[in-house]
Amino acid sequence: MATTIADISEVLLQLGLSSTITEEERAIAYTSLKMAEGAVKRFLRYDPMQQSRTEFYPMQGSIGGGDGIWEVNDNSAYMRARSGGSDQLQLTHIPIRSITTLHIDYDGRFGQKSGAFADSTLKTSGVDYWMNGDGIDGENDLFCRDGILHSPGLWPTQPGSIKIVYVAGYTESEFRGTQQILDATPILETIIQETVRRMKKAMVTMKQTGSGWGSIKISESLGDYSYSVDGSSLNKYFGGQWDLLGESKERLNEFVNWGSMLSG
Numbered sequence: 001m002a003t004t005i006a007d008i009s010e011v012l013l014q015l016g017l018s019s020t021i022t023e024e025e026r027a028i029a030y031t032s033l034k035m036a037e038g039a040v041k042r043f044l045r046y047d048p049m050q051q052s053r054t055e056f057y058p059m060q061g062s063i064g065g066g067d068g069i070w071e072v073n074d075n076s077a078y079m080r081a082r083s084g085g086s087d088q089l090q091l092t093h094i095p096i097r098s099i100t101t102l103h104i105d106y107d108g109r110f111g112q113k114s115g116a117f118a119d120s121t122l123k124t125s126g127v128d129y130w131m132n133g134d135g136i137d138g139e140n141d142l143f144c145r146d147g148i149l150h151s152p153g154l155w156p157t158q159p160g161s162i163k164i165v166y167v168a169g170y171t172e173s174e175f176r177g178t179q180q181i182l183d184a185t186p187i188l189e190t191i192i193q194e195t196v197r198r199m200k201k202a203m204v205t206m207k208q209t210g211s212g213w214g215s216i217k218i219s220e221s222l223g224d225y226s227y228s229v230d231g232s233s234l235n236k237y238f239g240g241q242w243d244l245l246g247e248s249k250e251r252l253n254e255f256v257n258w259g260s261m262l263s264g
Helices: 008-015 022-046 185-209 246-255 260-264
Strands: 051-057 069-075 075-081 088-089 096-104 148-150 162-168 219-222 227-230
Touching: 008 022, 008 185, 008 260, 075 246, 088 260, 096 148, 162 260
Parallel strands: none
Antiparallel strands: 051 162, 069 075, 088 148, 096 162, 219 227
């Protein structure tokens, strides 16, 4: 099963089911957790779990008229447009923890062209670009909370001409509040509370209708618990519990990548 921000044991502890859990309740808990975490990620517009990501920018848009600069990439020349350009590049996932590599290829085509983003297109951190320094984390490393990369000139406006590999997101210790500098506990708390809410809704519905989880369970395996269910049947148990409560959204507001939402 895919890794989740919250552990299922944390959810069961909230319900007092850790020692009396049934397979039926466990299946409901896993589905509730998946739904709650998905709702949180949709609201934030990114996955807050720390990992390495490879992305292409700009994601959309076009180069219209206006002036530009002719630059040479390998054996070809390309026009780098000035019109609509900016010296700031807004990344999707936050907080940025480090930039692994950044390439600029004006004919990169999101990496779909043979030979795109060759070694010659690699840019140098601190010279060709740098990230906002919003603070130092618990490991004494610089982080960028707003997700903005700066350039001494203008970033390309041709979609898919920038390829970046970077690490972003929060660590397990930051989700659980053991790192005070970057405290992501509201995200974990929201996921757990929203999971409990969905699980209670499903159990009440099952009790009222006299139905059982077995009617939609497809398979499960021993060892590390895994299961699969018929997703088309979930609505009758969870009702309209796909979105977040208003109080949950308010708790998550400080973690939303507003820059990415506005630039998208």
